[in-house]
Amino acid sequence: MEMAEISLFKQHLIDPVICIRCNTCEATCPVGAITHDDRNYVVDAEKCNHCMACVPPCPTGSIDNWRNMPRVKAYSLTEQLGWDELPEELSTAALEAAGVSPSAIVEQAALSPQATSVDPAQLVGFQSAKYGSVLPPWSAAHPFTNLYGPKAEQAFVIATVTGNARVTEVGKDYDTHHIVLDFGSMPFPVLEGQSIGIIPPGCDQHGRAHPPRQYSVASPRNGERPGYNNLSLTIKRVLENHQGQPVRGVASNFMCDLKIGDKVQVTGPFGSSFLMPNHPRSSIVMICTGTGSAPMRAMTEWRRRMRQSGKFEGGKLMLFFGARTQQELPYFGPLQSLPKDFIDIELAFSRTPGQAKRYVQDAMRDRSADLALLLRDPNAFFFVCGLKAMEEGVVMTLRDVAVQAGMDWDSLGATMKREGRLHLETY
Amino acid sequence: MSINYSEKIPNNVNLSEDRTLQRALEQWQPNYLNWWNDMGPDGSQNFDVYLRTAVSVDPQGWAQFGHVKMPDYRWGIFLNPAEQDRKIHFGDHLGDDAWQEVPGEYRANLRRIIVTQGDTEPASVEQQRHLGLTAPSQYDLRNLFQVNVEEGRHLWAMVYLLHKYFGRDGREEGEALLERRSGQTDNPRILQAFNEQTPDWLSFFMFTYFTDRDGKFQLCALAESAFDPLARTTKFMLTEEAHHMFVGESGVGRVISRTCQVMNELKTDDVAKIRAAGVIDLPTLQRYLNFHFSVTIDLFGADESSNAATFYSTGLKGRYEEGKRTDDHRLKSDSYKVLEVRNGQLVEKEVPMLNALNEVLRDDYIKDSIAGVGRWNKIIEKAGIPFQLKAPHKAFHRNIGALAGVKVSPDGKVISAAEWAAHVDHWLPSASDRAFVASLMGRCVEPGKFANWIAPPVMGINRQPVNFDYVRFN
Numbered sequence: 001m002e003m004a005e006i007s008l009f010k011q012h013l014i015d016p017v018i019c020i021r022c023n024t025c026e027a028t029c030p031v032g033a034i035t036h037d038d039r040n041y042v043v044d045a046e047k048c049n050h051c052m053a054c055v056p057p058c059p060t061g062s063i064d065n066w067r068n069m070p071r072v073k074a075y076s077l078t079e080q081l082g083w084d085e086l087p088e089e090l091s092t093a094a095l096e097a098a099g100v101s102p103s104a105i106v107e108q109a110a111l112s113p114q115a116t117s118v119d120p121a122q123l124v125g126f127q128s129a130k131y132g133s134v135l136p137p138w139s140a141a142h143p144f145t146n147l148y149g150p151k152a153e154q155a156f157v158i159a160t161v162t163g164n165a166r167v168t169e170v171g172k173d174y175d176t177h178h179i180v181l182d183f184g185s186m187p188f189p190v191l192e193g194q195s196i197g198i199i200p201p202g203c204d205q206h207g208r209a210h211p212p213r214q215y216s217v218a219s220p221r222n223g224e225r226p227g228y229n230n231l232s233l234t235i236k237r238v239l240e241n242h243q244g245q246p247v248r249g250v251a252s253n254f255m256c257d258l259k260i261g262d263k264v265q266v267t268g269p270f271g272s273s274f275l276m277p278n279h280p281r282s283s284i285v286m287i288c289t290g291t292g293s294a295p296m297r298a299m300t301e302w303r304r305r306m307r308q309s310g311k312f313e314g315g316k317l318m319l320f321f322g323a324r325t326q327q328e329l330p331y332f333g334p335l336q337s338l339p340k341d342f343i344d345i346e347l348a349f350s351r352t353p354g355q356a357k358r359y360v361q362d363a364m365r366d367r368s369a370d371l372a373l374l375l376r377d378p379n380a381f382f383f384v385c386g387l388k389a390m391e392e393g394v395v396m397t398l399r400d401v402a403v404q405a406g407m408d409w410d411s412l413g414a415t416m417k418r419e420g421r422l423h424l425e426t427y
Numbered sequence: 428m429s430i431n432y433s434e435k436i437p438n439n440v441n442l443s444e445d446r447t448l449q450r451a452l453e454q455w456q457p458n459y460l461n462w463w464n465d466m467g468p469d470g471s472q473n474f475d476v477y478l479r480t481a482v483s484v485d486p487q488g489w490a491q492f493g494h495v496k497m498p499d500y501r502w503g504i505f506l507n508p509a510e511q512d513r514k515i516h517f518g519d520h521l522g523d524d525a526w527q528e529v530p531g532e533y534r535a536n537l538r539r540i541i542v543t544q545g546d547t548e549p550a551s552v553e554q555q556r557h558l559g560l561t562a563p564s565q566y567d568l569r570n571l572f573q574v575n576v577e578e579g580r581h582l583w584a585m586v587y588l589l590h591k592y593f594g595r596d597g598r599e600e601g602e603a604l605l606e607r608r609s610g611q612t613d614n615p616r617i618l619q620a621f622n623e624q625t626p627d628w629l630s631f632f633m634f635t636y637f638t639d640r641d642g643k644f645q646l647c648a649l650a651e652s653a654f655d656p657l658a659r660t661t662k663f664m665l666t667e668e669a670h671h672m673f674v675g676e677s678g679v680g681r682v683i684s685r686t687c688q689v690m691n692e693l694k695t696d697d698v699a700k701i702r703a704a705g706v707i708d709l710p711t712l713q714r715y716l717n718f719h720f721s722v723t724i725d726l727f728g729a730d731e732s733s734n735a736a737t738f739y740s741t742g743l744k745g746r747y748e749e750g751k752r753t754d755d756h757r758l759k760s761d762s763y764k765v766l767e768v769r770n771g772q773l774v775e776k777e778v779p780m781l782n783a784l785n786e787v788l789r790d791d792y793i794k795d796s797i798a799g800v801g802r803w804n805k806i807i808e809k810a811g812i813p814f815q816l817k818a819p820h821k822a823f824h825r826n827i828g829a830l831a832g833v834k835v836s837p838d839g840k841v842i843s844a845a846e847w848a849a850h851v852d853h854w855l856p857s858a859s860d861r862a863f864v865a866s867l868m869g870r871c872v873e874p875g876k877f878a879n880w881i882a883p884p885v886m887g888i889n890r891q892p893v894n895f896d897y898v899r900f901n
Contacts, residue, residue, distance in 0.1 A: 038798065
């Protein structure tokens with residue numbers, strides 16, 4: 001996946017100065033990532049999936065704190081429990097000392113220019129997340145959410161595996177699977193852009209049940225196979241961590257090794273804003289890397305089915321899709337067979353031998369004239385999905401495109417957020 | 428009158444299909460709005476206030492922000508999602524299915540519990556109704572109104588239970604909740620702390636820190652109840668209660684910050700000079716703290732109470748975090764220590780734990796509130812000022828239980844009435860303290876401006892800037 005080499009991640013932390021220890025976040029967290037002692041409330045970086053469910057209920061805003069950290073150096077629960085205030089953002093020197101490669105730091109710095117200060121009132125830098133809509137497009141269909149989970153009547157539903165196929169070329173360090181799950185007679189209605197949780201069987205080394213892992217649905221609302229109660233997922237087998245050390249991802253390996261007929265425990269569906277517009281003149285701009293393509297595949301396929309049935313008038317589909325190499329790009333083959341007048345595709349490969357690195361942001365800049373038109377168009381909706389590290393770069397590129405075309409980003413960004421036109425789903 | 432209930436009253440209790448409940452609410456709703464107009468925030472009915480409204484119980488739905496006029500606020504009825512096959516996890520019925528209806532033999536006690544809880548909600552709105560006229564900022568004004576509408580919603584939540592499960596008695600109790608008045612001599616609110624005045628913003632912050640935290644502990648205990656609708660209702664109320672405690676903790680914290688800043692600027696700890704600079708001196712803050720702490724711990728009731736034992740054993744009201752405790756959850760053979768005065772000394776005495784459950788909850792409360800006092804002290808410490816706020820001894824200034832009438836100093840020494848009289852003005856806010864605090868209260872509502880005696884918050888509400896127009900006065 002593009003930028004997989006960046007060994008930094010955004011660690012979710014709670015500011016102990018502002019927090020009033022009210023327990024709302026801990027009670028809200030769907031994956032049990034938040035815990036406390038007599039002193040502090042803290043977030044387990046191993047469990048937190050950045051679902052943001054804890055953010056709106058927090059009465060203080062202390063929940064909304066993030067630090068760029070090397071994943072191996074993530075602040076442990078013990079460290080966090082001892083804090084009286086949040087640590088400063090690590091300096092470049094400190095990151096290098098922690099073993100992060102200088103190129104990764106440069107890359108991350110380009111993505112997030114501001115060093116976050118401890119005092120949130122002084123935050124003035126560019127924060128891509130604040131442009132992400134929390135409302136769906138006006139013509140979105142109504143989603144069902146949380147039908148199964150710890151707070152629903154049933155903790156999970158059992159699905160049966162009815163398909164498992166590789167969607168990248170055979171390579172030794174990457175392996176992405178297209179997995180089809182069937183729900184039989186159990187209700188599990190989903191929309192394109194929603195995600196589901198998979199509970200891997202067994203326990204971790206501490207004897208605790210594994211928390212559910214979230215995956216975006218890759219199939220349209222009427223099923224991977226139209227008219228069937230099934231859906232598909234795009235899952236990359238995790239074989240190494242962000243430092244390149246061998247680590248087998250529990251859930252991804254479980255999923256990629258499933259055989260037809262195997263059963264899995266599923267929670268969800270989740271998500272009520274990253275949803276496609278449905279009015280016939282709406283355009284969709286999709287920007288993704290790696291398995292972030294799953295929701296894009298779902299939306300594209302729904303549009304394709306609508307178009308086949310003659311129900312579609314002519315909104316544009318535009319896709320910016322990044323991966324390290326063409327061989328690693330999921331669904332490369334099927335993508336090529338989509339008609340050019342149906343979808344406008346720009347691929348960007350960052351590790352093609354003998355060629356300059358090209359990221360989705362580069363591809364977006366190459367198409368800035370088209371993007372500017374779409375930014376202006378109230379019927380055009382933008383969706384971004386992939387690694388967290390891409391989010392800021394992509395949103396900053398959108399800003400640059402807008403500014404160069406003479407638009408005021410502050411008002412455009414606010415409008416797009418308010419009107420549910422820009423959606424960010426990164427992990 | 429026809430009301431579109433699902434539109435006007437966001438709910439997850441299937442209101443549009445419950446005709447009985449609809450009819451009851453049709454009666455009650457106009458009376459509630461009349462009460463709000465009479466006793467709700469003074470002179471504010473036409474303001475557009477940036478409020479959080481709950482429209483559903485999932486994380487996305489329960490914190491919807493927008494400017495609304497308070498009489499148009501959509502007071503909803505929400506229960507936390509049901510837990511399938513929930514079992515009673517304490518008391519004599521331990522292991523039985525939780526009740527979905529009220530068992531006849533517990534009807535009177537449950538009604539009493541719900542009415543007592545429900546009565547505090549409108550009471551605090553009444554106590555705070557004039558504060559809007561002296562708000563130190565738009566941000567604070569908005570927080571006050573948010574607290575008020577959510578207290579209103581908590582009243583709804585309790586009235587829903589009364590209407591839904593207690594028939595005619597419940598409807599009558601629902602009306603009575605709108606008829607009692609905080610501080611009125613002929614028809615007062617049930618609990619004394621809710622008949623006290625909240626005359627100034629320091630009292631408001633202290634009240635929301637200390638007294639709303641009593642609310643938290645009572646709700647936590649009720650959230651364990653065998654009566655499932657009560658447990659689910661109070662669980663959801665807790666998410667809102669958290670905001671009220673935030674207003675209190677951050678409000679007092681900001682008063683402390685500002686005072687410390689002025690003390691450092693003037694390089695003085697002389698109370699007269701600090702007061703002359705228009706900020707509240709730390710000893711006065713300590714006296715307000717003593718008052719609100721002691722009045723609030725009285726709310727937990729008598730230290731030995733057979734009612735408390737009955738409520739627990741019959742499964743009506745659990746302990747704080749009952750589910751996280753590892754004892755037998757019946758407590759028949761456990762004991763607990765309560766305080767009494769013997770030979771002029773405070774001594775501990777061992778009593779059956781079931782009878783001491785008020786004391787158990789009070790001690791849990793004290794631990795939680797002291798932690799926040801510690802966080803206030805960090806602000807003072809950071810400013811480099813050698814002063815510490817301290818919660819008084821739990822026997823100090825008590826009016827309920829075995830310690831009522833005993834004179835005890837803040838550090839826990841039993842003293843004579845004469846000693847008390849000589850020191851009371853050092854321990855509790857005197858008339859002149861209150862007059863001084865009142866003299867600082869003036870309306871300051873330009874966006875981003877704050878009264879001199881309080882520091883701005885470190886961040887706004889819902890990621891909005893501090894100088895956002897939280898209230899539009901029209």
